[in-house]
Amino acid sequence: MRRINGDRRFPSLPARHDKIRIPLWWVVVGMLGRLAGRCLLVVLRHPVAVGALVILTAFYRQTGLLGLGALAAFVVLVSGAWRLAHRASFDRAAWWTWGRLRLVAVYRRKWRPATLHCGLAIQIPASNAETVSFDEYFPRIRGFRASVAVESLRVELLPGQTPEQWAEQAEALRHVYRARACRVRCDQVGFIWLDFYRRDPLDRPVPPADVDGPDGPDGLDHLPIGRREDGGPWLLPLRGSHVLVAGATGSGKGSVLWSLIRALGPAVAAGLVELWVCDPKGGMEMAAGARLFARFAYDLPSIADLLDDAVARMQSRADGLRGVARLHTPTVGDPLIVVLVDEIAALTAYVTDRDLKRRLSASLGLLLSQGRAPGVVVVAAVQDPRKETLPFRDLFPVRVALRLVEAEQVDLVLGAGAHDKGARCQDIPPNLQGTGYVAEDGGGDPVRVRASWPDDAEIRRTIDRYSAPAAGALAVLRPVPPRLELPGPTIAPEIADILRARGMGHLLGLDGPARRRRVAWPWRKAEVPRSRPGWPAAGWVPDTDRPVDGWVPDLAEYGDPWAEK
Numbered sequence: 001m002r003r004i005n006g007d008r009r010f011p012s013l014p015a016r017h018d019k020i021r022i023p024l025w026w027v028v029v030g031m032l033g034r035l036a037g038r039c040l041l042v043v044l045r046h047p048v049a050v051g052a053l054v055i056l057t058a059f060y061r062q063t064g065l066l067g068l069g070a071l072a073a074f075v076v077l078v079s080g081a082w083r084l085a086h087r088a089s090f091d092r093a094a095w096w097t098w099g100r101l102r103l104v105a106v107y108r109r110k111w112r113p114a115t116l117h118c119g120l121a122i123q124i125p126a127s128n129a130e131t132v133s134f135d136e137y138f139p140r141i142r143g144f145r146a147s148v149a150v151e152s153l154r155v156e157l158l159p160g161q162t163p164e165q166w167a168e169q170a171e172a173l174r175h176v177y178r179a180r181a182c183r184v185r186c187d188q189v190g191f192i193w194l195d196f197y198r199r200d201p202l203d204r205p206v207p208p209a210d211v212d213g214p215d216g217p218d219g220l221d222h223l224p225i226g227r228r229e230d231g232g233p234w235l236l237p238l239r240g241s242h243v244l245v246a247g248a249t250g251s252g253k254g255s256v257l258w259s260l261i262r263a264l265g266p267a268v269a270a271g272l273v274e275l276w277v278c279d280p281k282g283g284m285e286m287a288a289g290a291r292l293f294a295r296f297a298y299d300l301p302s303i304a305d306l307l308d309d310a311v312a313r314m315q316s317r318a319d320g321l322r323g324v325a326r327l328h329t330p331t332v333g334d335p336l337i338v339v340l341v342d343e344i345a346a347l348t349a350y351v352t353d354r355d356l357k358r359r360l361s362a363s364l365g366l367l368l369s370q371g372r373a374p375g376v377v378v379v380a381a382v383q384d385p386r387k388e389t390l391p392f393r394d395l396f397p398v399r400v401a402l403r404l405v406e407a408e409q410v411d412l413v414l415g416a417g418a419h420d421k422g423a424r425c426q427d428i429p430p431n432l433q434g435t436g437y438v439a440e441d442g443g444g445d446p447v448r449v450r451a452s453w454p455d456d457a458e459i460r461r462t463i464d465r466y467s468a469p470a471a472g473a474l475a476v477l478r479p480v481p482p483r484l485e486l487p488g489p490t491i492a493p494e495i496a497d498i499l500r501a502r503g504m505g506h507l508l509g510l511d512g513p514a515r516r517r518r519v520a521w522p523w524r525k526a527e528v529p530r531s532r533p534g535w536p537a538a539g540w541v542p543d544t545d546r547p548v549d550g551w552v553p554d555l556a557e558y559g560d561p562w563a564e565k
């Protein structure tokens with residue numbers, strides 16, 4: 001690199017050098033020295049591979065072919081046992097080994113011709129009067145990662161090169177390495193990642209993620225919606241954001257919305273999120289989830305009321321948060337409100353009543369421009385993303401483009417330049433529903449993703465599992481004896497929160513299984529209007545006239561602290 005840093009005269013003038021006569025043995029010693037230097041370099045660069053080769057050769061010389069076969073069988077056996085005992089670490093090691101092999105056998109082997117013929121190596125003329133030659137400088141591979149779907153090379157740029165130059169050659173590199181796709185990502189200054197996609201992990205429907213198991217969402221900033229092209233999970237940030245999903249008819253917008261609703265199920269059940277759903281297409285798509293939704297509207301006047309109420313909640317919340325916090329934190333008494341609109345163009349473009357249209361536009365504009373910080377977020381789907389149909393497009397920080405009818409629509413949804421960066425939504429085949437590209441404000445290049453597909457049975461299961469009892473009832477799993485000292489596990493903190501938020505007393509001396517605690521308010525037996533499957537039809541509610549519209553999560557895991565003594 002030192003030689004191409006600009007301080008060398010370029011090009012050097014072809015000139016005839018003076019001939020110097022040297023003895024032959026000097027030449028031989030020089031060549032041997034050069035060979036030894038190269039060998040040393042190989043040992044230093046690949047100590048593991050060279051070490052393994054030396055040991056294997058020594059082993060073969062000691063034991064012969066039979067010994068080598070026995071060693072291979074032993075390695076296979078140990079690997080099998082390792083895979084059975086600890087799959088995760090085995091997979092990591094296997095992918096590392098496979099990656100090293102691919103790096104040496106495929107990527108390094110073709111690297112020089114590939115970069116030279118794609119114009120990504122630098123050639124400086126070094127001819128003299130006897131020979132025509134060039135000094136060649138090649139970009140260095142500085143890192144490598146391999147997974148099932150993608151192999152990535154970290155490359156150090158040569159002086160004068162930009163990531164854009166590499167992006168222009170991505171298609172050529174893809175053909176050199178016989179990859180399904182090649183993309184260029186920026187790394188730190190002077191470095192890029194070259195991603196070679198081998199398999200398409202999105203060519204089959206993606207099963208819904210586990211939302212209530214140990215791998216469930218760890219917050220409203222990482223909601224699992226589907227899978228990314230590199231095989232990782234597609235996690236959507238919802239808190240402090242608005243989400244737009246655009247796609248032609250039948251492109252799978254419903255699967256994005258239902259995957260999101262499903263991912264929000266546990267938070268809805270815990271009272272941290274309220275879903276306010278508008279389905280201007282007559283309620284057919286969303287009606288199945290009505291039990292899970294805090295509000296559901298499907299005709300224009302009631303949608304306008306719903307949006308007005310959302311604006312009022314947003315403004316009163318903003319008044320409360322002013323000077324206190326810059327972003328609302330959802331709590332049981334004060335949840336995140338998710339206003340979900342299927343086909344938002346039906347509220348902005350296709351309304352014939354002018355007053356209603358003005359009202360809807362005003363509410364949507366206010367929610368989109370001011371709702372993020374006070375915790376009133378909008379998730380909207382649209383078929384036609386043109387400005388005439390959706391004037392608020394640019395107010396959505398997270399945008400998902402599924403299959404679109406025209407290439408021009410890609411930049412309208414994902415932002416200028418997205419199409420050139422590889423988001424070819426018009427080329428997504430119709431049978432890959434739910435597949436598209438997602439772009440986030442300030443989040444770099446669009447990422448190819450596919451939403452999971454919750455079928456009708458899975459949607460029903462979600463609704464049954466997470467839908468709340470009707471407002472006005474605080475359902476409790478077991479009868480609770482009044483003023484009783486209870487041993488055993490602690491009460492669910494969510495219940496304490498609900499009660500505290502409603503000004504209904506508090507729990508004393510909670511923590512520690514050995515301690516005793518006191519439930520310090522009176523209870524009365526009451527009918528529970530609607531409870532989850534498996535819950536008793538009657539429960540106990542705090543004996544108070546204050547309205548209660550919270551509800552408690554499943555307490556089964558807390559054992560039976562409520563049993564009467």
Ligand SMILES: Nc1ncnc2c1ncn2[C@@H]1O[C@H](COP(=O)(O)OP(=O)(O)OP(=O)(O)O)[C@@H](O)[C@H]1O
Nearest residue numbers: 205248249250251252253254255433434451452453
């Ligand atoms: N993620 C997905 N994986 C597999 N199949 C899907 C997926 N999403 C949708 N489908 C299939 O595509 C069909 C159409 O999907 P969907 O109704 O969600 O499209 P849409 O974009 O909402 O259409 P419209 O705008 O007409 O309502 C579904 O009935 C389903 O069979």
